[in-house]
Amino acid sequence: xxxxxxxxxxxxxxxxxxxxxxxxxxxxxxxxxxxxxxxxxxxxxxxxxxxxxxxxxxxxxxxxxxxxxxxxxxxxxxxxxxxxxxxxxxxxxxxxxxxxxxxxxxxxxxxxxxxxxxxxxxxxxxxxxxxxxxxxxxxxxxxxxxxxxxxxxxxxxxxxxxxxxxxxxxxxxxxxxxxxxxxxxxxxxxxxxxxxxxxxxxxxxxxxxxxxxxxxxxxxxxxxxxx
Numbered sequence: 468x469x470x471x472x473x474x475x476x477x478x479x480x481x482x483x484x485x486x487x488x489x490x491x492x493x494x495x496x497x498x499x500x501x502x503x504x505x506x507x508x509x510x511x512x513x514x515x516x517x518x519x520x521x522x523x524x525x526x527x528x529x530x531x532x533x534x535x536x537x538x539x540x541x542x543x544x545x546x547x548x549x550x551x552x553x554x555x556x557x558x559x560x561x562x563x564x565x566x567x568x569x570x571x572x573x574x575x576x577x578x579x580x581x582x583x584x585x586x587x588x589x590x591x592x593x594x595x596x597x598x599x600x601x602x603x604x605x606x607x608x609x610x611x612x613x614x615x616x617x618x619x620x621x622x623x624x625x626x627x628x629x630x631x632x633x634x635x636x637x638x639x640x641x642x643x644x645x646x647x648x649x650x651x652x653x654x655x656x657x658x659x660x661x662x663x664x665x666x667x668x669x670x671x672x673x674x675x676x677x678x679x680x681x682x683x684x685x686x687x688x689x690x691x692x693x694x
Contacts, residue, residue, distance in 0.1 A: 540553075543578040545638035546647045548607070550574050553655040557614050565666040566618035568598065569658065574610040581605050582639045588617050588659075589633030589648065592624035619661070622667035630658045 550573070557568035575581045582604045588595040597603055598616040605611045615634070619625070634649045 481545045491602060501534055512587070521685075542640075542642045544645060545578075545581045545640045546645045548576045548578050549581050549583070549605070549638055549647075550576070551634065551636070551649045551651070553651045553653055554612070555654065556658050560662060566616055567662040569615045569617055569655070569657070570612060571615060572612050573605050574605050574609050575605045577607050579640045579642075580607065583613075584637045584639075585613075586637055587617050587635035589630075589635060590625055592619060592621040594618045594620050595634065617662065619663060619666035625663060625667065632656045 468476050552572045552574070554570045554572050559571050560567055573583060582602055583597075585595050585597050585603045587593065595615055595617045598614050603611060612661050630652045632655055634651070636649060638645050638647055
């Protein structure tokens with residue numbers, strides 16, 4: 468027989484018979500504790516004590532320091548934030564044919580100050596330095612004008628094809644020291660070429676015409692005396 472309906476008791480309550488009811492209250496803790504063996508009781512007491520000790524130790528530990536909320540910005544390399552711009556000659560080559568004064572504008576865009584030193588002009592036959600001081604320091608966000616003295620020290624070492632005009636510079640900030648080469652356009656190639664031509668291809672001085680006549684006349688006289 469199958470079907471769905473309310474569950475009826477097996478025995479009538481009139482007969483005063485007892486029966487088990489599903490979902491009745493579970494035995495109390497004291498009754499369970501009494502039913503445990505001595506060994507099981509000791510295990511329960513030890514586990515409870517261990518849990519209480521662990522909780523007390525965790526409560527006494529100092530709080531972990533919070534992670535810093537700010538983000539550290541990497542310090543830039545000096546060559547990445549420094550730019551050079553050629554602005555022109557500071558003087559002509561008349562007084563000193565073998566050297567010239569070239570002006571540059573140096574800008575440091577960000578980071579700590581950058582100290583620069585000019586150590587060459589890209590060719591073995593040239594020497595270069597900042598004038599009048601050897602070094603110059605430029606703060607971030609500023610532009611500083613410097614004068615570089617370039618001198619011809621050996622015309623024989625200068626190649627026929629000098630290539631792009633360069634400037635060898637040492638850049639230093641609190642992160643690193645770097646050797647950097649800067650190439651320039653504009654009027655810098657022409658001004659540098661004028662310096663090389665004036666220093667290495669200067670025309671020889673013309674001899675005095677009177678001296679030439681005296682030299683010729685003296686020779687003739689000597690020849691005539693010999694005759």
